[in-house]
Every structure is written in C-alpha cells, then in structure tokens.
Amino acid sequence: MRVWDYIVDLISEVRADWIDWLQDVDLPSSLIVFLDSILGILLILLMVFPIVLIFMWVERRFLARFQLRPGPNRCGPLGLLQPIADAIKIMLKEFIAPAKCDKLVHWIAPVIVFFPALAVFAVIPIGGRADDLAGTGIGALADLNIGILYIVAIGSVGVVGIFMAGWGSNNKYSLLGAMRAVAQLVSYEVPMVLSIMGVVLIAGSMSLGDIVEQQNVPFMLLQPLGLFIYLMGALAELNRSPMDQLEADSELTTGYHTEYSGMKFGMFFVGEYINTVAVAAIISTLFLGGWKVPWNIAFPVWLFFVMKVFIVFMVIIWMRATLVRIRIDQIMSFSWKFLLPMALINIFITAGEILIWREWMTGWEYFPWPFMFVNWVVAAALIIVWSKAFFKLGGGRVEVREVRAGYSQGLGSNPQAPVS
Amino acid sequence: MELRTQPFVINFGPSHPSTHGVFRMRTILDGEVIVDMEPVFGYLHRGIEKLAEGRTYTQNIPFTDRLDYLSSMSQNHAYVLAVEKLAGIEVPERAEYLRVIMSELMRISNHLMAVGFLTSDLGAMMTPLLYMWREREKILDFLEMICGQRLTYNYMRIGGMSHDIPPEFLPAVKKFVREMPGFIDEYDQLLAENEILLVRTKGVGILPRDVAINNSCSGPMLRGSGVEWDIRKADPYSIYDRFDFYVPTGVVGDVYDRYRVRVEEMRQSVRILEQALEQLPEGEYCAKVPSLIRPPKGEVYGHIEAPKGELGFYLVSDGSIAPYRFRIRPPSLINITVLNEISRGWKIGDLIVIFGSVDICLGEVDR
Numbered sequence: 001m002r003v004w005d006y007i008v009d010l011i012s013e014v015r016a017d018w019i020d021w022l023q024d025v026d027l028p029s030s031l032i033v034f035l036d037s038i039l040g041i042l043l044i045l046l047m048v049f050p051i052v053l054i055f056m057w058v059e060r061r062f063l064a065r066f067q068l069r070p071g072p073n074r075c076g077p078l079g080l081l082q083p084i085a086d087a088i089k090i091m092l093k094e095f096i097a098p099a100k101c102d103k104l105v106h107w108i109a110p111v112i113v114f115f116p117a118l119a120v121f122a123v124i125p126i127g128g129r130a131d132d133l134a135g136t137g138i139g140a141l142a143d144l145n146i147g148i149l150y151i152v153a154i155g156s157v158g159v160v161g162i163f164m165a166g167w168g169s170n171n172k173y174s175l176l177g178a179m180r181a182v183a184q185l186v187s188y189e190v191p192m193v194l195s196i197m198g199v200v201l202i203a204g205s206m207s208l209g210d211i212v213e214q215q216n217v218p219f220m221l222l223q224p225l226g227l228f229i230y231l232m233g234a235l236a237e238l239n240r241s242p243m244d245q246l247e248a249d250s251e252l253t254t255g256y257h258t259e260y261s262g263m264k265f266g267m268f269f270v271g272e273y274i275n276t277v278a279v280a281a282i283i284s285t286l287f288l289g290g291w292k293v294p295w296n297i298a299f300p301v302w303l304f305f306v307m308k309v310f311i312v313f314m315v316i317i318w319m320r321a322t323l324v325r326i327r328i329d330q331i332m333s334f335s336w337k338f339l340l341p342m343a344l345i346n347i348f349i350t351a352g353e354i355l356i357w358r359e360w361m362t363g364w365e366y367f368p369w370p371f372m373f374v375n376w377v378v379a380a381a382l383i384i385v386w387s388k389a390f391f392k393l394g395g396g397r398v399e400v401r402e403v404r405a406g407y408s409q410g411l412g413s414n415p416q417a418p419v420s
Numbered sequence: 421m422e423l424r425t426q427p428f429v430i431n432f433g434p435s436h437p438s439t440h441g442v443f444r445m446r447t448i449l450d451g452e453v454i455v456d457m458e459p460v461f462g463y464l465h466r467g468i469e470k471l472a473e474g475r476t477y478t479q480n481i482p483f484t485d486r487l488d489y490l491s492s493m494s495q496n497h498a499y500v501l502a503v504e505k506l507a508g509i510e511v512p513e514r515a516e517y518l519r520v521i522m523s524e525l526m527r528i529s530n531h532l533m534a535v536g537f538l539t540s541d542l543g544a545m546m547t548p549l550l551y552m553w554r555e556r557e558k559i560l561d562f563l564e565m566i567c568g569q570r571l572t573y574n575y576m577r578i579g580g581m582s583h584d585i586p587p588e589f590l591p592a593v594k595k596f597v598r599e600m601p602g603f604i605d606e607y608d609q610l611l612a613e614n615e616i617l618l619v620r621t622k623g624v625g626i627l628p629r630d631v632a633i634n635n636s637c638s639g640p641m642l643r644g645s646g647v648e649w650d651i652r653k654a655d656p657y658s659i660y661d662r663f664d665f666y667v668p669t670g671v672v673g674d675v676y677d678r679y680r681v682r683v684e685e686m687r688q689s690v691r692i693l694e695q696a697l698e699q700l701p702e703g704e705y706c707a708k709v710p711s712l713i714r715p716p717k718g719e720v721y722g723h724i725e726a727p728k729g730e731l732g733f734y735l736v737s738d739g740s741i742a743p744y745r746f747r748i749r750p751p752s753l754i755n756i757t758v759l760n761e762i763s764r765g766w767k768i769g770d771l772i773v774i775f776g777s778v779d780i781c782l783g784e785v786d787r
Contacts, residue, residue, distance in 0.1 A: 063545070066547055067545075067546060067547050067550040067551075068550050068551065068554055069550065172428065172430045173430070176430075176452070176768070179451075241543060241544075241545050242543070242616060244543065245769075248543065248769070249437055250437055250438040250540060250541050250542075250543055250772055251438070251543075251768050251769050251772050252768070253436060253437060320545055321545055321547050322544075322547065323544070323614070323616055324539060324542040324543050324544040324614065324616050324617050324620060325542060325543025325544070325616075325620075325769070326616055326619075326620070327619075327620060327767060327769045327770065328452055328767060328768075328769065329452075329767065330619060330620075387615070
C-alpha cells in the first residue's frame with residue numbers, strides 16, 4: 001500500500017502548500033477557508049466520478065447477466081470503457097429545449113438535482129475520521145457533528161429540482177412525473193428519517209464518525225427493521241424499480257426528464273447513479289459498520305468500506321432486475337400505512353432497549369446481544385403481519401363521474417372542464 | 421375551501437413505449453384517474469383488403485403474414501382454410517397435421533410475447549420478457565428451419581404447404597415439447613407468486629362476461645371472462661377434433677385471469693403438439709392444385725382460433741382468379757373496442773397494464 005500512502009501524503013502536502021501560499025498573499029481568513037474547501041470539492045469530484053463510472057458499468061453488466069444477455073462488451077476490456085464512451089457521446093449531443101418551456105427553470109433543474117447528490121459525499125467517512133486524512137487512510141472530508149441531519153437536508157433538495165424539471169418542460173408526461181415525484185419523495189422522507197433515528201439513539205450522536213466508531217458490531221444486527229425501512233425508502237427516493245413511479249418509462253415515457261437531452265439529461269442520469277452510490281454508502285455507514293472491520297487486518301480499511309457499498313449496490317440492482325413496478329396509490333399507502341407505523345414502533349422499542357441497556361445492564365457494554373434476537377423477532381413478525389394486511393388494502397378503481405356529457409364532442413379541442 | 425380540479429387530455433401515443441406499435445389512446449385524466457379514453461388507430465393502414473382484390477388467391481398469402489406479424493403462420497392458416505372451403509379443395513392428411521403443428525407453435529410464441537410484454541408494461545425492467553424471448557427464439561429457429569424466415573413465413577399454400585419439413589425439424593421440436601412444460605412452470609412460479617404482480621393485476625380491468633359477449637370479444641379476452649368459447653372446440657376446423665385438450669377459462673375477467681388463460685393455453689398447446697407429433701403421418705404435403713385457382717361463384721367465411729382470438733376471412737368469388745371481396749375479421753381490433761369500458765376509473769399505470777393484457781397487434785388492427 002505504498003502507492004496509496006504516497007497519494008495521501010501528496011494530497012495533504014498540496015493542501016498545506018496551498019494554505020501557506022494563500023496566507024503569503026495576505027488574503028482575509030474567511031476567503032482562505034473558502035478557497036481551502038475548493039480542494040475538498042475537487043477531491044469529491046475526483047473520488048466520486050470514477051466510482052460512479054465503475055458502478056455504472058457494474059450495473060449494466062450485472063443487469064445483463066440477470067437478463068440472459070452479455071451486456072456492454074465492445075469498448076475496452078470487458079466493456080470497461082463503455083461508460084466513458086457514453087459520457088463523451090452525451091456531452092457532444094445537442095441541448096434541445098421545448099419551444100414553450102420555462103427556460104430558466106428548465107436549465108437550472110438538472111443542476112439542482114445533480115449537486116446535492118454530490119454534496120452528500122462530503123460527510124461520509126470512508127476510512128476514518130476527518131483528521132485521519134493524512135494518517136492511516138482517507139477519512140471524511142468533513143466530520144460534521146450533525147452529519148445525519150446534513151444528509152437528510154441535502155438529500156431532500158433534489159425533489160425541488162425534479163419538480164422544476166417536470167414543471168419547466170411544458171410537457172404533460174413530465175408534469176405527471178413531477179407530481180408523482182413530490183407526492184412520493186416527500187412521503188418517503190418521513191419513514192426514512194424515523195428509521196435513522198434508531199441508529200442515532202443507539203450511537204447517541206448524529207456525527208457519522210461517532211456512529212461508525214460506536215459500531216463494535218454492525219448496527220444491522222440491532223436495527224433490522226430500521227435497515228429494511230431505510231432501504232425501502234431509499235429505493236423510492238432513488239426512483240429505482242420497483243418504485244420508479246417518477247420515471248415509469250412504460251407509463252410516462254421516463255416522466256420528468258422526457259424533454260431533456262444532451263448533458264442536461266446526463267446530469268439527471270449521473271445524478272441518479274451518484275444518489276444510488278450515496279445511499280449505498282449511507283447504508284453501509286449507518287447499518288453495516290462503515291470502515292470498521294471486526295478483526296485486525298493489514299489492509300486499508302477504506303477498501304472494506306467500498307466492498308460494503310458494492311454489496312448494498314448489488315442488492316439494489318438485484319431488486320431492479322427482479323420486481324415489477326408498484327402502482328402510485330399503492331406506493332403511497334405503502335409509505336404511510338406500512339413503513340411509517342413500523343418506523344415509529346422501531347423507535348419506541350429501540351428507546352426502551354437503550355434505557356435498559358444504559359441503566360441496568362452492566363457487563364454488556366460491548367454489544368447487547370439479547371436485544372439482537374428481540375429485534376429480529378419483532379422485525380420479522382411486524383413485516384409478516386403487516387404485509388398480509390397491506391396487500392389487502394388495495395386502492396384500485398375510482399368511480400368516475402360521467403363527465404362525458406360536458407365535452408363528449410370536445411375530446412379533440414381543449415375542453416373546459418365541467419365544474420362540480 | 422373547495423379544490424377545483426380540471427380534467428386534462430393526454431395522448432398516449434402514437435409512439436409511446438407501451439402502445440405495442442403505432443396506436444394512440446386519447447385519455448381524459450383527472451389527476452391519475454382515467455375519466456375517459458378514446459382509442460385512435462389507423463396509423464399502420466396499408467389497405468390490404470383492397471390490395472388483395474387485385475391479386476390471385478395464391479398471391480394473397482404473403483399479405484396475411486403482415487396482418488398479425490407475431491403469429492403469421494396462424495394468419496396463413498385461416499386464409500388458406502377459407503380459400504379451400506371456397507374452392508372445395510381436399511387437403512392431405514400430413515399437411516393438416518403440419519398446419520396444426522405450426523399453428524400451435526405460433527400460439528406458444530405469441531402467448532410468450534403477450535405475457536412478456538405484459539410484465540414489461542408492469543415495469544419489470546425487461547427481465548421476464550427476455551426470458552420469454554429465449555423460448556420464443558427456439559420456436560423461431562424451428563420456423564426458420566422449415567421456410568427460411570423468422571417473421572413472415574408464407575409457408576402454407578392452398579391445398580397444403582409449400583414444401584415438406586426438413587429431417588432435423590421433428591427431433592428438434594420433440595425436444596422442445598419435452599422441455600417446454602418445465603419452462604412454463606418455472607416462469608409461472610416466478611411471476612404468478614410475486615405479491616407485487618398479484619396486487620397490480622388481480623381485480624384490475626375487469627371485463628364482465630356479458631360485456632365481453634356483447635362486444636363480440638374472442639380469444640383469451642373472452643375466455644378470461646369465463647366464457648368457454650374456443651373455435652377449435654366450438655366449430656372444429658382442420659383436424660382439431662382428433663386431439664385431447666381442454667379450454668382454460670378465467671373466473672373474474674381481470675388482467676390476472678387473462679394472464680392465467682394464456683399460460684394455460686400454452687400448456688394445452690404443448691399437449692396438442694405432443695399428440696400431433698406422435699400421429700404425424702407420411703404422405704403428400706400438398707394436394708394437386710392448379711396454379712391459378714378459379715373458385716366457383718359464391719361466398720365463404722373461414723375462421724380459426726388464432727392466438728389473439730377468432731380470426732376470420734370472408735371471401736366473395738365472382739369466378740375469376742382474384743377474390744371479388746376480401747374481408748378480414750381482426751380479433752385484435754374487436755378486442756380493443758372494450759378498452760374504454762374496462763379502463764375507465766383506473767389509474768394510468770393500470771391503463772397500460774389493461775391495454776397490455778388485451779394483447780393486440782397493430783398490423784392486424786389497422787390492416
């Protein structure tokens with residue numbers, strides 16, 4: 001791992017020189033902090049883009065294997081250069097905007113979707129705390145004490161971009177996709193945040209670095225229900241199958257980005273991948289133990305983290321390849337009637353356990369094993385019972401009023417709707 | 421405060437990923453709910469019925485390939501059956517068996533496509549569809565073996581077939597028939613026991629029995645609604661009275677029932693294939709027929725149970741070498757006439773699924 005150490009040293013040296021130089025030219029200190037963070041932004045870009053390109057290739061290859069086809073295999077060895085070829089192609093494409101679109105909104109929307117996805121990576125601890133950057137491995141770029149709050153807040157900015165894209169396109173498919181997006185993403189935010197609360201309760205901190213250091217054993221074992229709810233919510237947030245209602249290419253012809261082309265479409269597309277990798281990274285940090293390895297091994301810890309991210313990513317691909325789409329009303333009832341009550345129950349149970357653990361259980365500081373069994377049994381029982389009930393809830397057909405009388409002749413023209 | 425909502429018109433199509441061709445559904449939506457729906461078609465109109473009046477009876481066979489291009493062989497079968505009825509031509513035993521084999525292979529292929537596209541419309545990322553294609557590919561290989569074509573076969577002739585089957589055809593089909601029930605079971609387990617698929621299809625797009633009959637629906641559409649009507653049983657043509665099979669029917673008439681009927685029909689087709697391959701006699705593959713057929717004056721209606729429903733050809737002869745009138749009864753067109761009634765009140769996602777479950781082919785709808 002000489003090379004790796006060398007790179008880490010190089011980065012920290014460059015950073016030190018950069019700050020020295022800034023101080024030499026006598027800039028105000030606030031500006032120095034700002035310029036210093038540019039290095040961080042560059043680091044995120046340098047780190048995230050190769051990862052995203054590789055994961056894009058991984059997804060396409062594995063999806064192809066699920067579907068009995070070879071997948072991309074022409075560009076480079078095993079088709080590894082395919083994402084790069086696609087990126088070059090998409091950058092050379094023309095930007096086409098619909099004639100009557102809202103130009104400003106149409107242009108800004110992809111940016112608003114793209115950069116929050118990138119910003120999540122700032123707080124994710126890859127190989128240690130933030131100050132480890134020059135030490136054992138690459139750590140987090142920023143170790144905020146409210147890291148989780150930051151992730152939740154930044155993650156929900158994307159909805160605005162999606163709605164802007166749908167609205168600004170002046171296209172009915174896009175608008176329908178955008179309306180679905182707002183309904184779905186806002187609903188799933190609630191159970192997602194509540195499911196993280198279990199982890200926060202156990203760790204007693206909102207800093208991602210603290211959470212990872214608390215995990216002597218991955219929190220997945222203590223929070224099976226939390227992991228399940230977070231994964232479901234994340235699938236809905238990422239608009240991946242089986243919850244890709246926002247795109248729904250067989251219904252809405254890819255929904256909110258129907259009218260986008262060129263790199264503007266590319267930003268939505270890459271943004272979705274970055275989001276997926278980010279969610280996989282968050283899940284591995286919160287539930288799978290982050291960079292921590294249960295045994296001592298002479299191996300860079302960040303590689304373990306990447307492996308965990310990869311496993312979560314594979315699960316997401318697997319679901320995408322297997323399941324059919326859920327209808328929009330079923331998705332909404334899944335969130336409000338299924339995930340939300342379970343998340344609340346999870347918080348109550350976890351809080352009770354924390355109380356018992358902290359107050360009365362001496363000698364169990366390392367890991368409260370009995371609670372693991374309790375939580376798994378509770379999670380299994382809740383999921384089984386609720387799923388039986390859920391699939392009976394239905395939704396389904398709506399009794400339609402006879403509006404035909406109002407404009408039975410006017411199907412072609414723009415009908416003035418009858419006011420009820 | 422009362423929210424004032426306004427229904428709006430949205431066009432699904434003519435080029436939309438799940439209209440299975442160039443078809444337009446002009447829908448009035450109230451949010452996600454379908455208030456009204458008007459199917460618009462004719463984008464693929466080629467005037468086959470008129471063109472056919474200027475060509476001889478044999479020259480018309482390639483036209484029939486281009487009706488329902490997903491089951492060309494069945495279209496050939498219906499047409500040659502009608503002409504033979506009109507001209508009073510006897511078909512040799514072997515040719516009849518070959519026709520049954522081809523038609524049933526075509527039915528399996530068509531239903532694989534129908535079920536595959538239904539799952540694709542449900543949003544399953546192409547995976548089930550590509551698995552269905554693996555089996556369909558085998559059937560296309562057989563048909564390529566016998567006539568060199570993979571889509572428009574033009575294999576049947578008036579009085580028999582254009583040529584005999586090659587020697588490698590029978591062992592290959594026998595192997596396929598042995599393997600196919602296993603594949604059908606496998607896919608059925610993967611799909612029919614998936615909770616999401618059940619919740620998306622059960623009770624969705626119910627076509628009541630009387631509505632189905634009143635709109636003269638046919639094929640899996642009609643049988644899904646619980647009407648046991650199959651022309652192979654009701655008015656046995658060719659040699660279908662010699663085979664042992666039953667007509668699967670649904671109970672409720674929803675999307676799921678139509679899907680079940682298609683899967684069961686594939687199983688029955690495999691059974692028919694098994695028996696036909698066993699009984700296949702040696703002999704002539706085509707009757708001695710003059711190259712220019714001049715049927716006597718008169719009219720005839722020949723119909724078969726095509727994969728999509730009752731396919732009929734109504735021919736009027738004035739004694740010349742070309743038909744005076746050439747009229748097709750397209751099952752797809754008649755089946756989608758109920759689309760408005762069964763999709764009103766459902767959501768956009770359901771409209772796509774209901775439309776997919778009707779299983780139409782635009783080549784046949786527009787002719």
